[in-house]
Amino acid sequence: MSDIIREPRLEATKFFKYQIDKNARCIHEFFKSVSASQWSLSSFVKYIAKLETRLGFEQLFKVFVKSLDQICVLLVVPVCVRAFAQNYLKWLEDTVNVTAQAEAYRAYITAPAVPTKSSTSFSEDQLSEYHTQQTDGTYTGDESDRGTDEDVQERVS
Incomplete structure (x- = not known):
C-alpha cells in the first residue's frame, strides 16, 4: 500500500465558515477572507495566483506555514481550528508527497498565463x-x- 497520508481537512462543520479576524497580525489575508473549510496549500496558491502576485513558491510556502503557525497560538481561534492548523503543519512535515505537490504548485505558479512569442523566433x-x-x-x-x-x-x- 501507499505511505501517503491524506491531506487534513477541518472536521468540525460548526466552523466550516470560520475566518480569521481581519485585525489579526502576521496572518495572510487568505485566512481572513477564505472559509476554514477551504484552507489548503493548493487553495492558497490559487488565491495568490488570482492576485497576480510575483512571489516564488518558496516565499508562498513560507507565508502559508507562518500563517498556520500563528493560527496555532492565537487563543481567540477556536480549538478545533487550531488543531486543524497543527495537523496541517504536521502533515506538511511528515507526508511523502509534499515534494511532488510542491513541484506541481511551483509549476502552476511559474507557468505563463498566456503563451508568449519567444523573442528568438524568426520569420x-x-x-x-x-x-x-x-x-x-x-x-x-x-x-x-x-x-x-x-x-x-x-x-x-
Missing part, C-alpha cells in the same frame, strides 16, 4: 535573409563577432 523572411547574407559573403553584424580574416574567407568560399 521565414528573416531566416532567408540571414541565410543569403551568410552564403554571399556580406556581413551586417558587429565587427567584434565577425571573426578573423581567415574565418571570413572560409565562410565566403
Whole structure:
C-alpha cells in the first residue's frame, strides 16, 4: 500500500465558515477572507495566483506555514481550528508527497498565463535573409563577432 497520508481537512462543520479576524497580525489575508473549510496549500496558491502576485513558491510556502503557525497560538481561534492548523503543519512535515505537490504548485505558479512569442523566433523572411547574407559573403553584424580574416574567407568560399 501507499505511505501517503491524506491531506487534513477541518472536521468540525460548526466552523466550516470560520475566518480569521481581519485585525489579526502576521496572518495572510487568505485566512481572513477564505472559509476554514477551504484552507489548503493548493487553495492558497490559487488565491495568490488570482492576485497576480510575483512571489516564488518558496516565499508562498513560507507565508502559508507562518500563517498556520500563528493560527496555532492565537487563543481567540477556536480549538478545533487550531488543531486543524497543527495537523496541517504536521502533515506538511511528515507526508511523502509534499515534494511532488510542491513541484506541481511551483509549476502552476511559474507557468505563463498566456503563451508568449519567444523573442528568438524568426520569420521565414528573416531566416532567408540571414541565410543569403551568410552564403554571399556580406556581413551586417558587429565587427567584434565577425571573426578573423581567415574565418571570413572560409565562410565566403
